[in-house]
Amino acid sequence: MHDVLIGVIGGTGLYHLDNLTHIETVNPNTPWGHPSSPINICSLQSGTKVAFLARHGKNHDISPSTVPSCANIAALKSLGVRAIIAFSSVGSLREEIVPGHIAIPTQIIDRTKGTRPGSFFDGTRVVAHAAFGDPFGTKLVRWLEVEVENALREQGNGVVLHKDKCIICMEGPQFSTRAESMMYRSWGADLINMSVLPEAKLAREAEISYALIASATDYDSWRPHAEAVTVTQVHETLKANAETARHIAASVLEDLHLATVQGDIMSEEKGSMEYSIMPSHGKRSEEDVEKLAYILPEYFGSNDVAN
């Protein structure tokens, strides 16, 4: 067991963190396969360990629709991870969320197309309905809002944090049409990416507290007189955004570890699946129990197996 409580998922432009001491690289073979890339276990100055995983692989060769999110979340859980900070490059659907700004969303609208494996229970005879009304770890989000605001103030280059925002997760890989982009605004969405789902759902099923730190890279395609988003536009802000993300990570990880140890941050997630798994009228198959014990050993043990 690796006793790493904090996991960091790096998105577009963020393939490593700074000022960490590399301890080991692991590549767990989970029941859902291998993660996007081998996971770097590193230590902070105090010796506290964190796990870093590049969502699209170290060479960015995995598209948003084919990110192996089940393997990623299962692999982090197998290392002991209880809280995940996931970084993401997002489009802004609001004038005031300027490219370069940071947002920590609290709501999600799902516009993926149902092609991404979205539950650890898929393919098993165990039925579960995780609560997802508040899709991010509420305590983790509130805690991060304070810490990230402090980190940005300390950095001092005018990057603003936006709170309580709603993110659309679209399928891609093509960007949205102008009509879609305007429709999402009319729905009340503030941000758009292609990555927060099913990652956030799977973290909830694995009882891991999950928050997204979103860096705005562009204005998507809703502004009538502006060019619609292109990858070139996204790339213009990526370097500065990655520096901000690294500064945030360096500022919050130590305290996040402490808050996790003290149980302040994830009391909502721990135990939540107990009320989400439908009671079975019979015993479970050995295969299902073995698979699900990988992420939820508390609920799946040898006593549950049919003889």
Ligand SMILES: CSC[C@H]1O[C@H](OP(=O)(O)O)[C@H](O)[C@@H]1O
């Ligand atoms: C290159 S722009 C589209 C791409 O960027 C975001 O990735 P990530 O969330 O991993 O930073 C977005 O979700 C898309 O996958």
Ligand SMILES: Nc1ncnc2[nH]cnc12
């Ligand atoms: N406009 C956009 N749409 C979807 N994902 C994005 N990631 C960064 N910008 C984006």
